[in-house]
């Protein structure tokens with residue numbers, strides 16, 4: 001089976017140009033840093049469209065599939081526009097994500113609203129904009145949603161979010177499918193939830209089940225097992241409650257290659273297991289093949305993105321580490337300090353054949369834990385060099401903050417030698433615009 005983008009560390013067309021500078025999709029990263037400033041998020045449109053097409057291709061033999069990009073990984077109006085052009089819908093988890101997808105002129109019927117504590121305002125917005133599905137997470141929400149839908153005289157199509165009881169080997173904070181989770185109904189609560197919907201919620205129409213087992217997943221067996229649980233439950237619910245549920249949303253989670261230690265399966269291997277599980281479990285439980293929703297986030301946008309920083313100060317601890325500090329850090333990428341996440345980086349403005357030195361890349365924020373990369377071999381790093389950190393497209397910008405009142409970086413989209421700003425760099429004026437001074 002062919003390799004896919006999520007198995008690469010670098011964007012599709014990354015190389016050294018004649019000057020020895022790092023070039024991504026025909027754009028010299030050193031020139032990008034000069035033109036747009038640093039820190040700078042760079043997204044490669046070619047890589048992004050390529051992985052989106054790999055997903056579509058891998059699942060093309062299954063006619064009833066809906067690709068839903070998990071917006072939480074990276075949501076900007078332009079990213080939504082591109083992925084919608086590639087045939088993706090959207091998993092959205094907040095009013096802000098709903099509003100951004102809508103702002104990109106996406107037909108909101110292609111969106112699913114997820115989350116364990118959606119507010120009334122967010123639910124109203126979702127209903128006003130005709131969001132296609134709402135994945136209902138708990139008993140409180142069933143009643144709240146029905147009330148709001150009744151007020152608006154609407155019938156809302158829903159999925160029930162369940163915890164299938166599948167443990168996967170990933171960071172504890174990003175595991176979600178195990179039983180002791182804040183998300184969704186326990187398997188033993190499904191009948192009570194379905195009864196409540198059927199008997200008391202005239203403005204809700206249940207279409208199927210939703211689950212998500214975790215993120216940065218490297219094994220495919222967990223998907224096989226998850227689908228087994230979902231199909232078994234769909235069949236059982238239809239029999240017990242005389243319903244005709246035929247939709248199954250299996251969440252996201254496919255891993256990517258941050259460093260050579262990571263070995264995620266390809267999108268084709270993932271699709272193979274998912275489609276095999278559907279076939280075998282449908283045969284086992286005598287169930288018609290359901291409508292499939294899949295919600296990848298990280299594996300769609302991760303590899304397309306890099307972050308460019310400028311190296312400033314440095315410090316040699318006597319008989320210890322050498323630190324080099326960049327002009328960003330935990331506010332533009334909190335993953336290393338939150339999860340101990342590892343990244344690969346290169347000096348963008350130096351040829352690969354110079355002298356390498358082991359250093360630790362520190363951020364600029366006032367916290368000892370603000371270390372971007374521990375112990376990495378870099379090409380004679382010096383003040384003024386541009387550092388390119390790979391694989392920052394997912395959960396970097398989307399989890400960024402204004403810690404220390406540092407401005408959020410700009411994001412630029414590159415494509416075959418062309419570069420365009422898709423998020424402007426924040427300004428000090430914007431930083432204080434919501435401050436109220438008495």
Ligand code: LLP
Nearest residue numbers: 070212215216251252253295296297298395
């Ligand atoms: N669907 C649901 C219901 C989810 O909760 C998530 C991620 C996804 C889909 C997309 O999962 P992905 O394909 O991106 O793995 N901030 C963490 C990741 C948190 C993921 C939360 N849910 C990180 O930076 O690693």
